[in-house]
Amino acid sequence: MKAANQRVSEKYMPGHHLPEPDYDRPIFEIPEGLRNSILDKLIFLYGEEDAGACFDELERIMKVYHAHKCPEMIEWEKQFHPADRFTEKDVVLITYGDMIQGEGQLPLEILADFSEKYLKGAINTLHILPFFPYSSDRGFSVVDFEEVDPSLGTWEDIENLKPNSKLMFDGVFNHISSKSRWFQEFLDGNPLFQEFFIVFSTKVAISEEHLSLIVRPRTSDLLSRFSTLNGRRLVWTTFSTDQIDLNFKSHNVFLKMVEILLTYVRRGSDIVRLDAVTYLWSELGTRCVHLEQTHVVIKLFRGILDAVAPNVGLITETNVPHEENMQYFGNGTDEAQMIYNFALPPLVLHTFQTGSSAHLTKWAASLPEISDTASYFNILDSHDGIGVMGAKGILADDEIEMMALRVLEHGGFISYKDNGDGSVSPYELNITWYSALNREDSHETTGFKIKRFLATRSIALVMMGVPGIYLHGLFGSKNDADAVLDDGQTRSINRRTIDRDSLYRTLNDGETTPCRVLRRFAEMIEKRIREKAFHPNATQRVLDLSDSVFALTRTSVDGKESILCITNVTAEKLKLDLEKELPGLKGGVYLDILSGRSIGYSGATLSLELQPYDVIWLRCGENS
Amino acid sequence: MEFNTREESGGKVVVIDAPNRLDVGVADAFKVRINELVDQGNCRVVIDLEHTEFMDSSGLGSLVSRIAVTRSKQGDVRLVAPSPFVANLLEITHLNQVFKFFDDTESAVKSFE
Numbered sequence A: 001m002k003a004a005n006q007r008v009s010e011k012y013m014p015g016h017h018l019p020e021p022d023y024d025r026p027i028f029e030i031p032e033g034l035r036n037s038i039l040d041k042l043i044f045l046y047g048e049e050d051a052g053a054c055f056d057e058l059e060r061i062m063k064v065y066h067a068h069k070c071p072e073m074i075e076w077e078k079q080f081h082p083a084d085r086f087t088e089k090d091v092v093l094i095t096y097g098d099m100i101q102g103e104g105q106l107p108l109e110i111l112a113d114f115s116e117k118y119l120k121g122a123i124n125t126l127h128i129l130p131f132f133p134y135s136s137d138r139g140f141s142v143v144d145f146e147e148v149d150p151s152l153g154t155w156e157d158i159e160n161l162k163p164n165s166k167l168m169f170d171g172v173f174n175h176i177s178s179k180s181r182w183f184q185e186f187l188d189g190n191p192l193f194q195e196f197f198i199v200f201s202t203k204v205a206i207s208e209e210h211l212s213l214i215v216r217p218r219t220s221d222l223l224s225r226f227s228t229l230n231g232r233r234l235v236w237t238t239f240s241t242d243q244i245d246l247n248f249k250s251h252n253v254f255l256k257m258v259e260i261l262l263t264y265v266r267r268g269s270d271i272v273r274l275d276a277v278t279y280l281w282s283e284l285g286t287r288c289v290h291l292e293q294t295h296v297v298i299k300l301f302r303g304i305l306d307a308v309a310p311n312v313g314l315i316t317e318t319n320v321p322h323e324e325n326m327q328y329f330g331n332g333t334d335e336a337q338m339i340y341n342f343a344l345p346p347l348v349l350h351t352f353q354t355g356s357s358a359h360l361t362k363w364a365a366s367l368p369e370i371s372d373t374a375s376y377f378n379i380l381d382s383h384d385g386i387g388v389m390g391a392k393g394i395l396a397d398d399e400i401e402m403m404a405l406r407v408l409e410h411g412g413f414i415s416y417k418d419n420g421d422g423s424v425s426p427y428e429l430n431i432t433w434y435s436a437l438n439r440e441d442s443h444e445t446t447g448f449k450i451k452r453f454l455a456t457r458s459i460a461l462v463m464m465g466v467p468g469i470y471l472h473g474l475f476g477s478k479n480d481a482d483a484v485l486d487d488g489q490t491r492s493i494n495r496r497t498i499d500r501d502s503l504y505r506t507l508n509d510g511e512t513t514p515c516r517v518l519r520r521f522a523e524m525i526e527k528r529i530r531e532k533a534f535h536p537n538a539t540q541r542v543l544d545l546s547d548s549v550f551a552l553t554r555t556s557v558d559g560k561e562s563i564l565c566i567t568n569v570t571a572e573k574l575k576l577d578l579e580k581e582l583p584g585l586k587g588g589v590y591l592d593i594l595s596g597r598s599i600g601y602s603g604a605t606l607s608l609e610l611q612p613y614d615v616i617w618l619r620c621g622e623n624s
Numbered sequence B: 001m002e003f004n005t006r007e008e009s010g011g012k013v014v015v016i017d018a019p020n021r022l023d024v025g026v027a028d029a030f031k032v033r034i035n036e037l038v039d040q041g042n043c044r045v046v047i048d049l050e051h052t053e054f055m056d057s058s059g060l061g062s063l064v065s066r067i068a069v070t071r072s073k074q075g076d077v078r079l080v081a082p083s084p085f086v087a088n089l090l091e092i093t094h095l096n097q098v099f100k101f102f103d104d105t106e107s108a109v110k111s112f113e
Helices: A002-010 A032-067 A071-079 A107-119 A155-160 A181-187 A191-196 A208-213 A251-266 A292-308 A322-329 A344-354 A358-366 A397-409 A433-437 A446-462 A481-487 A490-494 A500-507 A513-528 B027-039 B057-063 B067-072 B084-092 B105-110
Strands: A092-095 A125-128 A166-171 A175-177 A223-228 A231-236 A243-245 A271-274 A313-316 A338-340 A375-379 A413-418 A424-430 A466-470 A539-543 A549-555 A561-568 A574-579 A589-592 A598-600 A605-610 A615-621 B005-008 B013-017 B044-048 B076-080
Touching (some): A032 A251, A032 A292, A107 A125, A107 A500, A175 A181, A191 A251, A231 A243, A251 A271, A292 A322, A344 A358, A344 A397, A344 A433, A358 A539, A358 A549, A375 A446, A397 A413, A397 B067, A413 A490, A424 A490, A446 A466, A446 A513, A446 A615, A466 A513, A481 B057, A500 A513, A561 A605, A598 A605, B013 B027, B013 B105, B027 B057, B044 B105, B067 B076, B076 B105
Parallel strands (some): A092 A125, A092 A466, A125 A166, A313 A338, A375 A466, B044 B076
Antiparallel strands (some): A175 A243, A413 A424, A549 A561, A574 A605, B005 B013
16 A cells, blocks of 8 residues: 555645555544534434434545545645635636547547647636436436446546646536436335435326426426336436436435545546536425525535545536525535526627627626635536526516527527426527627628627636636537437537547638637636636626626735726727726726737826727736 | 518518428528518518428528517517428427417418407
């Protein structure tokens, strides 16, 4: 074991673990305060009777995990401060593990190669969407939580991404594939797995009244019929017949998921994304979303990680109205360190469709700072398209409807949710971000379209939080509508698999749109990550200068540096006269860090002329 | 390429016949024609799909190319008699939730009254 330790120590990096547990060193002990906190939560979830045994097993799992930590990591953690978990240098690329494919290399090897060639110096975190064996939903119907899909690569390939990147893994803990061993064991009548799922003998076990209460993200049936050794059964399936909800009312399911969570940490995950966590706990007679028990499970995950892997953060994926989404921060220190800022994409899209930032500005001004250890994950696009639920209550229903219709005009599609009363409403817009902004048949120049695209991206880069960019957004991919018809899934419009060689050729040819987008986008990111004022928790003040611009100032945590960010959200030239009383502005000359231009006051006024979709980042404060 | 168009309801509704194959070869021209009609102020449009046996993604795109514009002017684009093949495409792409469907042009035109 000593020799193994030495080998590891030579190439140590935060997050690296021993291949086998070391039980010769002191065994981990749960601190007294945490012990009581965990026990209280387990009693709330599972009752006095089961909580004790559950705690004992949980403690064992934590001890086993801790024994896998290398000594350097334990030392490193002593210096770690949770407020440093995310910094201005954190920019996340969201991608499937096999989105880029080519001869002679496994997809995860290609991802490492691509990352080295094109992302270095700009993007430091890779969110590899579920890379486990799966049976449907592009990876979100996991067959085995603890294996890497062999067609993508191996755990070693995942770990090999570590030297250049932090890693974000998916914890698809709400459900499991119908083809998984766990579900097969259930079908086979294995008593150990009977409690793993939510099962009914007959449909009438759920009253119409209860059924109508349940919030549904899909129009499919909530209960799916399966034949088991013990007869026909109806099983709870929130998302599809192939995605079987796990029953967290069973403490054995909870313990299994903790074990898997810590396996991911051991395999190098710096951030764990809790997929579809909204639906984690179901209780008849309720809406079956956001239940207190769900929040308690997340708090338990957080407490466990804080104790044994404090550098690892949780992000919750809850595509729901903004106010409900915010609940997943808990008190700011006891649940997710990041939540997806789901209102941002539809609000930015609406802003650029209408040429008015009014809704975006008002909403952004209302965003609270959460704590020094929690912040927002600012995406504009993802593998799922543009969710509109986050904008509910911020945009009126008819504004959402019109935004969705404009997406159709741009070659996209709309996914609907069942409202439970026979009606449906838009849930998500399926379109690439570039196509959402730019009509294929318009007479605008490519340069103009790219400028509009980058203007939108600048907003996600400057806002309080950590920015996330979907791979197809990185180089402005257009819609893949044929794929939608080929596989019958509207989400496929934004999930094109790319050939490595043609991608590299395209990205190396300065005349192509993807190359032009990537180069300018990367330049913008490189400038962003040098500025302390863009730390996720740097103070944000949104300015209501005009509906034609989106403007805010960010001030570094130490208060020494400020940046005024202004984006022209229209296709028109604008003139803005800024007075000295704006935050950070004191007169004199300022530097636009994007263009390198100096801009100075004339008397008491700073006059800015903005071309269509211009973006300026004006450095104010001490270092200007 | 020519597409048969006619005004109904005293010019308040315009009907356009879609071709037999609404695919990449003709979809652009069909879209241009719809755009012209809408740009001329026709915001109540009926597309007759009775003779359309085949459609691809370009064809689908032409059907919705002015859907927001027409609805923002209290108009609409309405579809007549899609074949089972076309109806299946509309269902896959959820466009069946967007459009109103009619068995014949007469009832589609009347629906605007």
